[in-house]
Amino acid sequence: MHMVTALLGVYRAEIGLVLLACVFVAFLRERYPASVVAVLGACAYAALGLIDEKGLFSVFANPAPLTVAAMLVLSGALIRTGTINRVADLIMTRAQRHPRLALAEVTVGIVIISCFLNNTPVVVLLIPIVFKLAQATSIPVKKLLIPMNAVAVMGGCITLIGTSTNLIVAGIAAEQGMEPIGIFAISPYGIAGTVAGIATLACLSFLLPSDEPSIGGENGGTVQDYLTELVVPHDSDLVGREIGSLSLFSRSVVLLGLKRAGEIRRGDLKEEELHAGDRLIVRADGAAIMTLRESGRFELGIAADSETSSHEGTVIEAMVAPSHPSTGERLMDIPFLHALRVRIIGMHRSRHLAGPDLGDARVRGADRLLIAGSDDAVRSLRDNPHLMGVDISRTRAFRRNKAWIAILSMAAVVTFAALNVISIGLAAFLAVGVILVTRCIDAEEAWSAIDGDVLVLIFAMLAVGLALEQAGSVALMVGWITPLLEVAPTWSLVFVIYFFALILSELLSNNAVAALMTPITIALARQLGVDPLPLVIALMIGASACFATPIGYQTNALVHAAGDYRFADFVRIGVPLNIVVGLAVCTTLVLLN
Structure with missing residues (x-):
């Protein structure tokens, strides 16, 4: 034990680097989730005394992860109030009238939205839109999905709140004694990279495949569309x-x-007049069905008893088991519909829509049903051996009347932060308070919008970064690197930092790379006597603008699955895109600083 203590006393910095190498190897092997690896790494540093207790817990005072969480909640409020959905509807309306022009409009719209919202929900909502655009324009969907995702990622590099990585780097930089980075401080460089990237995508689109995805259907597997019916009440206006x-x-x-x-x-x-008792057969997603249910203007779905209302009770989801005795028969004849006071308000079938209407649709195994019923009826359905996964539906109605509050809250965050009235973190937290108290989003939904895995990863990597500083590992690395860069032109540092961050982020978590490299980059800049701000901005964008692998950025994995791409498809278009965007960003940084 005495020998171990002696080694730690003499070789603290070297042992810190060995542990860092182990963490990197664990990230690459992917045997455990990145957040688990980061936590274990932080624990190892703490167990060896390379970071003290005060330092370990001080990372939870860093405002950057909490700002990320607040921005995720604000993004969730914009989705919950139907704001993003309404924008998507406008895009599709334009696409039906002017398909080719809509592509350019969608591209610009994605850039603008991604500047202020987290990329992941933007891309999730974008995927079904791109599938529809592909149908309208007759352009293969595989030639659109990767470019649209890349545009969303590039748009996130234009403002400080565009990605969580930007906020992490800015938060650590502030703790290192740098002046706070403004919300639009990175905009000229992000815009340069975005313009260059869009031009590259337009020129190199021939490198993308043109075959149709073998999975996913018209929505890329991201949206569940239900068959339902809207019944016009007799006393309806x-x-x-x-x-x-x-x-x-x-x-x-x-x-x-x-x-x-x-x-x-x-x-x-369109010109048909509605009569009392008419049934409008529609295809709708879950959120739209719940919104129609809350509006009360229509009775939804089918029931054995006309007095059973879709507006009462709880809505649950259930899957029809392959062993169900009603398989092949009409949905209207399914036994529980007649035995219980319930109403089936939607039916989803993978790959295609059932029909010709809800009542006459033939039941198949794995059909998903939305069912409204009383608590007693729900308990009976849970005991039904022929129904699987019976649970309360997590789909919620849009709160469109609250949309203006969510929009103004987000706009206020951007405005106050841009004018340096208050910090981004404080502005975001105040906005979260506003949207919660005005019920734009319920507390449970707000907390579920926060990606806990990401926050744990960020906090753990902040601890690892601080441990490297306390152990002297950062100073040791800077001491090794400084002689190599002292003879290099100052402008070359921007390129070195950018592409080093880019390469690491193609293999590891963006946020992990940002948390590790920020203190090293700032220490290196100070050792060389140069302004650290251009290097920090290069790190920010380099850690996010990763297009060459499906794991390079979290949204890459989404489109990889939705578009049924191969790994090589990303490499083919992503490598030249990485180079062009990187050169544009770094050149702009050198010219403007």
């Missing part, structure tokens, strides 16, 4: 109105037909 005058139809709610007196009509129904 909709009676006598033309179907085309209704504002409910959009990308999320598509009219498939009109059922009247047992007869289904298809085709153009």
